[in-house]
Amino acid sequence: xxxxxxxxxxxxxxxxxxxxxxxxxxxxxxxxxxxxxxxxxxxxxxxxxxxxxxxxxxxxxxxxxxxxxxxxxxxxxxxxxxxxxxxxxxxxxxxxxxxxxxxxxxxxxxxxxxxxxxxxxxxxxxxxxxxxxxxxxxxxxxxxxxxxxxxxxxxxxxxxxxxxxxxxxx
Numbered sequence: 001x002x003x004x005x006x007x008x009x010x011x012x013x014x015x016x017x018x019x020x021x022x023x024x025x026x027x028x029x030x031x032x033x034x035x036x037x038x039x040x041x042x043x044x045x046x047x048x049x050x051x052x053x054x055x056x057x058x059x060x061x062x063x064x065x066x067x068x069x070x071x072x073x074x075x076x077x078x079x080x081x082x083x084x085x086x087x088x089x090x091x092x093x094x095x096x097x098x099x100x101x102x103x104x105x106x107x108x109x110x111x112x113x114x115x116x117x118x119x120x121x122x123x124x125x126x127x128x129x130x131x132x133x134x135x136x137x138x139x140x141x142x143x144x145x146x147x148x149x150x151x152x153x154x155x156x157x158x159x160x161x162x163x164x165x166x167x168x169x170x
């Protein structure tokens with residue numbers, strides 16, 4: 001049995017023991033589908049989301065790399081299957097510019113591959129997006145965050161998520 005835990009409080013605390021066996025500490029672990037890190041950063045979860053997008057890509061690569069398929073249809077499939085896998089549960093993150101950039105890089109690599117172009121072809125990213133009919137991932141991320149904010153605002157004022165919004169204790 002493999003079991004690890006994370007201690008966020010301090011380095012001098014006692015370890016967890018089961019019987020005579022001590023459970024090792026871990027810097028990151030998976031909880032409810034998200035990757036939690038000891039330092040509180042989102043890099044592990046971001047890499048997991050990008051990897052989930054590539055896994056969806058791989059499962060559909062036969063269709064996405066087929067030259068006989070219209071590019072607009074490939075773009076529609078990308079928007080409905082691959083992008084949601086990458087953006088799942090990201091609306092409540094405190095994203096940094098580097099996180100958005102990393103997601104954008106992964107997305108444009110997928111779109112270029114879908115179109116059959118490489119960076120050596122020197123085709124601008126905007127042109128690739130126009131051919132496929134896919135907007136930038138920054139806009140979709142902003143849209144998802146605003147949708148989440150609207151859901152929070154429609155909750156009753158005594159709901160725990162609303163009490164956190166106003167800075168009161170829960």
